[in-house]
Amino acid sequence: MTEPSTRGVHHVGLAVPDLDAAERFFVDALGWRVDGGVPSYPAVFVSDGAILVTLWRIADPEAAVPFDRRANVGLHHLALKVADRAALAAAYDRVRGHPGTTIEFAPGPMRKGSETHHFIGTMPGGVRLEFATA
Template identity: 65%
Template structure:
């Protein structure tokens, strides 16, 4: 036994202003599948086969405040792994041109000298999402 009490991330829950728009982004753009939901909440659960993301609609989207990653405590961003440079380039082409996406950081190394490359965007609804080549 290592003393660790956990063995990875079970799922990530994101509150979004428009559930249909968020589901469409994850499923239609990224290729995730809907794997469940809670219509009374309302929520949709999506997965790429490895990551499970729960998308929860804000109770009142018209009064919900956007998260400020520099001022608030909470999820700074969600980072999704891609297999390699080719997959990162394909994700960049598809994601960066999607309506409602704002580019935060164009493809580049995560830090000087790193072999890991990434890019960051704000997806429709304002969630900050990173795509990074898988760690080796």
């Protein structure tokens, strides 16, 4: 068997229409920290200590077309791991209470009989996020 040529995810880059709103979501709702940025791009780097997400502001937010997960090629959603069901419930409360977010469905089993529980929503700007128990 051949060894994989990769070793996990280095970072994920998300294009967002409102850089400040996206940063506030990760920092205020999820408790992440800002790990730098590139004001001239503009971009902000946020991290939970295990993963780095680069938030890039798109050039013309007014002309942006929302992503359609059933019609477009690209990131369907970003799934973030939480420790357990209590952490999932806390994340759900923080996400649904944050301005500019939507909830697609509340926490529940990933599929019938699954030990993994999850929920999906959108962050400000419309990027879909899934939160799932480890």
